[in-house]
Amino acid sequence: MKIKINFERLKNEIIELSQIGKDPRGGISRPSFSKPDLKAREWFKDKISIAGLSLRQDGAGNIFGRLEGEGKTIMAGSHLDSVINGGIFDGPAGVLSALESLRAIKENSLKLNKPLEVAAFTDEEGNLVGDFLGVRAFTGSLRREVLENGLTQFGKPLKDILQDTEFSIDSIMQADKQRPDIDAFLELHIEQGQVLETEEKSIGIVDCIAGKNYWVCSFSGRASHAGTTPIELRQDAFLGLADFALKATQYVATQHYGSKVTIGKAHIFPGAFSIVSGRADFSLDFRSTSEESLQAMEIFFLSLAEDISSTRGLKFRYKSIDKTKPVTTPPRLTNLLQEICEKEDYSHMILPSGAGHDAQIMASITDSAMIFIPCTDGISHSPEENIKWEDLEIGANLLLQSLIKLAS
Amino acid sequence: MKIKINFERLKNEIIELSQIGKDPRGGISRPSFSKPDLKAREWFKDKISIAGLSLRQDGAGNIFGRLEGEGKTIMAGSHLDSVINGGIFDGPAGVLSALESLRAIKENSLKLNKPLEVAAFTDEEGNLVGDFLGVRAFTGSLRREVLENGLTQFGKPLKDILQDTEFSIDSIMQADKQRPDIDAFLELHIEQGQVLETEEKSIGIVDCIAGKNYWVCSFSGRASHAGTTPIELRQDAFLGLADFALKATQYVATQHYGSKVTIGKAHIFPGAFSIVSGRADFSLDFRSTSEESLQAMEIFFLSLAEDISSTRGLKFRYKSIDKTKPVTTPPRLTNLLQEICEKEDYSHMILPSGAGHDAQIMASITDSAMIFIPCTDGISHSPEENIKWEDLEIGANLLLQSLIKLAS
Numbered sequence: 134m135k136i137k138i139n140f141e142r143l144k145n146e147i148i149e150l151s152q153i154g155k156d157p158r159g160g161i162s163r164p165s166f167s168k169p170d171l172k173a174r175e176w177f178k179d180k181i182s183i184a185g186l187s188l189r190q191d192g193a194g195n196i197f198g199r200l201e202g203e204g205k206t207i208m209a210g211s212h213l214d215s216v217i218n219g220g221i222f223d224g225p226a227g228v229l230s231a232l233e234s235l236r237a238i239k240e241n242s243l244k245l246n247k248p249l250e251v252a253a254f255t256d257e258e259g260n261l262v263g264d265f266l267g268v269r270a271f272t273g274s275l276r277r278e279v280l281e282n283g284l285t286q287f288g289k290p291l292k293d294i295l296q297d298t299e300f301s302i303d304s305i306m307q308a309d310k311q312r313p314d315i316d317a318f319l320e321l322h323i324e325q326g327q328v329l330e331t332e333e334k335s336i337g338i339v340d341c342i343a344g345k346n347y348w349v350c351s352f353s354g355r356a357s358h359a360g361t362t363p364i365e366l367r368q369d370a371f372l373g374l375a376d377f378a379l380k381a382t383q384y385v386a387t388q389h390y391g392s393k394v395t396i397g398k399a400h401i402f403p404g405a406f407s408i409v410s411g412r413a414d415f416s417l418d419f420r421s422t423s424e425e426s427l428q429a430m431e432i433f434f435l436s437l438a439e440d441i442s443s444t445r446g447l448k449f450r451y452k453s454i455d456k457t458k459p460v461t462t463p464p465r466l467t468n469l470l471q472e473i474c475e476k477e478d479y480s481h482m483i484l485p486s487g488a489g490h491d492a493q494i495m496a497s498i499t500d501s502a503m504i505f506i507p508c509t510d511g512i513s514h515s516p517e518e519n520i521k522w523e524d525l526e527i528g529a530n531l532l533l534q535s536l537i538k539l540a541s
Numbered sequence: 542m543k544i545k546i547n548f549e550r551l552k553n554e555i556i557e558l559s560q561i562g563k564d565p566r567g568g569i570s571r572p573s574f575s576k577p578d579l580k581a582r583e584w585f586k587d588k589i590s591i592a593g594l595s596l597r598q599d600g601a602g603n604i605f606g607r608l609e610g611e612g613k614t615i616m617a618g619s620h621l622d623s624v625i626n627g628g629i630f631d632g633p634a635g636v637l638s639a640l641e642s643l644r645a646i647k648e649n650s651l652k653l654n655k656p657l658e659v660a661a662f663t664d665e666e667g668n669l670v671g672d673f674l675g676v677r678a679f680t681g682s683l684r685r686e687v688l689e690n691g692l693t694q695f696g697k698p699l700k701d702i703l704q705d706t707e708f709s710i711d712s713i714m715q716a717d718k719q720r721p722d723i724d725a726f727l728e729l730h731i732e733q734g735q736v737l738e739t740e741e742k743s744i745g746i747v748d749c750i751a752g753k754n755y756w757v758c759s760f761s762g763r764a765s766h767a768g769t770t771p772i773e774l775r776q777d778a779f780l781g782l783a784d785f786a787l788k789a790t791q792y793v794a795t796q797h798y799g800s801k802v803t804i805g806k807a808h809i810f811p812g813a814f815s816i817v818s819g820r821a822d823f824s825l826d827f828r829s830t831s832e833e834s835l836q837a838m839e840i841f842f843l844s845l846a847e848d849i850s851s852t853r854g855l856k857f858r859y860k861s862i863d864k865t866k867p868v869t870t871p872p873r874l875t876n877l878l879q880e881i882c883e884k885e886d887y888s889h890m891i892l893p894s895g896a897g898h899d900a901q902i903m904a905s906i907t908d909s910a911m912i913f914i915p916c917t918d919g920i921s922h923s924p925e926e927n928i929k930w931e932d933l934e935i936g937a938n939l940l941l942q943s944l945i946k947l948a949s
Contacts, residue, residue, distance in 0.1 A: 326769030343768060347814055358921055359803035359826045360751060360896035361734030364794045371804055372790060375783035382780060386772045395767035396779055397816045399809050406755055406824045407896075408805045408922065416814045418767045488768035513766055514816065 136241045138533050140526045143233040147525075150176065150213070150229070151221035158218055160516025164260035164287075165194065165214040165267075166298050173213050177228070177253060184236045186251070192304030193270035194255040200235050202248035205316035207539045208499075209234065209532060210252030211491055212267070214260065220518020222508065222525075227321040228253045230529035234536050245540035247316065254491045261285045261294065263455055266305070268494040273309035280305060315499040317466060317539050320492040321532050322503060323520060327511035328484050335527045336481035337505030338470045342493040343393075343420040343486060344427050344459035348434075350451040352377070352442070356403055356411030368446040371401045371410040376441050377434075378415075384433055385419070392421035392430065393487060417451070422459045422485045460493045466502035473534045479527050504528050504535075544649045546941050548934045551641040555933075558584065558621070558637070559629035566626055568924025572668035572695075573602065573622040573675075574706050581621050585636070585661060592644045594659070600712030601678035602663040608643050610656035613724035615947045616907075617642065617940060618660030619899055620675070622668065628926020630916065630933075635729040636661045638937035642944050653948035655724065662899045669693045669702065671863055676902040678716035685714055723907040725874060725947050728900040729940050730911060731928060735919035736892050743935045744889035745913030746878045749830040750901040751801075751894060752867035754839065756825040758859040760785070760850070764811055764819030776854040778821040779809045784849050786823075792841055793827070800829035800838065801895060825859070830867045830893045868901045874910035881942045887935050912936050912943075 153176060154169025156162040163169045174196065181188045181198035189197045199206075211227025231251040238245065255267025262283030269275040280291055280302045287294065295301055324330075329337050354368030378396050385394045398416040417434065421427045438449040467483065474481040486493075486503060495501040506528040509519040561584060562577025564570040571577045582604065589596045589606035597605045607614075619635025639659040646653065663675025670691030677683040688699055688710045695702065703709055732738075737745050762776030786804050793802040806824040825842065829835045846857040875891065882889040894901075894911060903909040914936040917927040 324769065325766045326771075327774065345768070356923070357919065358733045358896060359801060359805060360753070360828055360894075361732065361919065361921070362801075362895075363734075363799070364790060364801060366735065369790075369803075371807065372786060375786040378780060378783040379787065382772060382777075391771070393767060393770075393772060395777075395815065395817055397767060397809070397814050397818055398812050399779065399807060401805070401807050404806050406805050406826050407803065409803055410805055418814050420768055486768075487770075488766060511765065511769065513769075515764070 136237055136243060136533070138233045138237045138529045140529070143229055143529055144522060146180070146229050147221065147225055150225050154215065156218050156516070158516070160218050160220055160518070161215050162217045162219070163215040164217065164258065165256035166294050170214055171298065177213060180232060184232065185239060186235060191271065191308040192300065193267045193308035194300055195267045195271050195308060196253045198232065198235065198251045200239055200249040202246055202540065204247045206248045206250050206314050207317050207536055208250045208252055208315050209319040209536060210254065211320050211322055212257035213253045214256050214258050216258045216260065216514045218516060219514050220516065222323045222518055222520055223325065223513050224257060226323055226506070226525060230321045230532050233529055234533040237533055238537065243537065245537065247540040249536055249540055257491055262291050264489060265491065265494050268491040270305050270308040272494055272498045274494065274497060275306070277302070277306055312498065318492060318495040318499050318501045319532060319535055320490055320503045321528050322490055322505060323508040323513060324505040325488050325508060325511065325513035329482070329505060329507035330509070330511065332482055334480045334482045335506065335524045336474055336479050336531060337484045338467055338481060339486045339503035339505060340462050340467055340483050341422040341485040342460045342490060342503070343422045344424065345418065345420045345455065345457045345489055346427065346431065346453060347455040348417040348451045348453050349414070350417050350449070351412060351414045352447045352449055353412045354410070354445065354447045357409045359407040359409055362409055367409050369409050370413040370447055373441050373445050373447045374399060374413040374415055377437060380437055381434055385430060389421060389426040389430060391485070392419070392423070392426050394419040394430065420487055424459055427459070457489055457493060460496040460501070462502045463500045466500055469535055469538055470502065470504065470531065473531055477534070479531060504531055544645055544651060544941070546641045546645045546937045548937070551637055551937055552930060554588070554637050555629065555633055558633050562623065564626050564924070566924070568626050568628055568926070569623050570625045570627070571623040572625065572666065573664035574702050578622055579706065585621060588640060592640065593647060594643060599679065599716040600708065601675045601716035602708050603675045603679050603716060604661045606640065606643065606659045608647055608657040610654055610948065612655045614656045614658055614722050615725050615944055616658045616660055616723055617727040617944060618662065619728050619730055620665035621661045622664050622666050624666045624668065624922045626924060627922050628924065630731045630926055630928055631733065631921050632665060634731055634914070634933060638729045638940050641937055642941040645941055646945065651945065653945065655948040657944060657948055665899055670699050672897060673899065673902050676899045678713050680902055680906045681717040682902065682905060683714070685710070688713060720906065726900060726903040726907050726909045727940060727943055728898055728911045729936050730898055730913060731916040731921060732913040733896050733916060733919065733921035737890070737913060737915035738917070738919065740890055742888045742890045743914065743932045744882055744887050744939060745892045746875055746889060747894045747911035747913060748870050748875055748891050749893040750868045750898060750911070751828040751830045752832065752835050753826065753828045753863065753865045753897050754835065754861060755863035756859045756861050757822070758825050758857070759820060759822045760855045760857055761820045762818070762853065762855045765817045767815040767817055770817055775817050777817050778855055779818040781849050781853050781855045782807060782821040782823055785846060788845055789842055793838060797829060797834040797838060800827070800831070800834050802827040802838065828895060832867055835867070865897055865901060868904040868909070870910045871908045874908055877943060877946055878910065878912065878939065881939055885942070887939060912939055
């Protein structure tokens, strides 16, 4: 018997959830452990219970709904939290498609061997103390000092934010169950890019998730008067940053096609009209699906910063604040997804993921794969984030079919 | 009879005044109409009265001390306000040297024909609504709308700051006396650059003050995800700014030697690690002693911004918020200063001023000239601003001799 998800129910649930944490500026703001997030958690737990799945929550606030079976668990999920002023699909599309798949299996009384679980991981977006808090806790790759010392983007320490919840730093650290019983993890997610839309495909099968480096960097020079300091005598920190930004981008674009480098934050000091800048602080985000490219970029950036410093009379400092490795999807999962797409005639393609996802962290403890669906104009992390509903229907049915195959 | 200034008295007064508005971080913070500035004004008015000069204050808070005479007035002065966290010589050196000169003339009962005045102009540093508020009011070149609409750097409108003082927007606008009776204006000031120090000269005779343009500019592009947006599809506003900064600097350094361009402020939006910047706002300060160079720079910058916008898929907007013309010192004043230096064997040279000064604005109503003295390492607008006292002694005596000649 071939079963399908109940698409109207899935669509209605996504719309229902999008009402929790509406931002007056548009879109939603639902960072983990905020009031709207706590409300969304209760809403989701009710859905699990009503579906007749067994509900479990760990000390990091990760929520699981389980359909019992024998042997190793097949898990699917994503996250319910959002960036500030974000969209309604990034995360929920994956969680609710997984819930709907389990519900469809249960309602159709399909007898599978293995247990199935839907998972919603805490703070994938890193509004608190860095990306992937929940899944990192779950997979045992979270360092306690980050929880204790990290300042959240709301200007408060994590423990103050946890005060109004049932969680604590201790409980988060205890979430690590090192579950050796998980056989595979699947995550459906919007692409957050424009490849699928451009190629007119409904499905992207992710063969690799990029590794990512976050650095905080600074050039320091000498603040001086804009009217009296000849250009050739300046030690202008901002010009050092400008030089670095252009050359770093040029290098990655020409030498590591498909890899990325981004300077998304910059602050220059003292920051006045008529003062040559004495210091320029900036963020450096670089990513690649190739470990070799990441290493080459790191070497190049350090040597570039040194060259610029010596030419322009500056000093360069940097600190690495986050680092994830590229993850390759096991062929047994990409092959499975491809076979179903071919059989069901879902338009699809293989592509890498430039963004990080819960699936990337899950790869450290189990076989992990991702299904992408297109999003309009590639826009995400924005109130304008949107999808074509028919793509979600195809994606959710692909997820359902994959879970059935894996659990059989 | 040849008279000299009382150097110990001048030095003591500079040190006395430096105690008013001390900043806990070092240096002084004495923006116009702040509490320390109001205290400094009272201190200065007392000095004028004690010296037996007639005291006058106009509606913009400009303070004058007058030694009566017949015919047109010879005026000398500068300003008492400072930038936040600034030095103790920028401004006060000129005001107190002028006061000391008038005092020396009076104490020595020197009979001169013309009246002499010392002037202290309000807010030369532009902490309120743009540079030169006081001298612009005095010379009739201040626009009322700037006073009414401009937001001060303290985040308040000017009228709120004036509330605690005896001044108002009306009184400032009435300060314009268009005084046709001023025959010449002299300003002694620290160089705020390194030319005199490098050339080992005690005196710089300014033959030209650079004209200055202040623009606020913005590139806008499209904010997008740093992990999923291929480099070649980005519309990265910050990279547009970086490109502009390097090419603008390169152009001025190679095509307009001695002119300056500075980007001292930059803010990029939304300003997150993993978001390609959608907007980059920045300040553009460009200066030259040549009107032709200023015009050429303006044309080049606009065309450069257009090129960059079209190459990088950005939009460029700008607004001119201040513009002063280059001013050439009348030869009768540079010649006079040179003759005295040669006669007295003061080591000196002719040089342009890259910074703007009260003397530049005074040039619109009278013959105006400047005497520079060296400052250590060219540092100014900083707690580390310093001078060699013997240079100030020479400068103040040059000012005294010049005033005597001009008033005779």
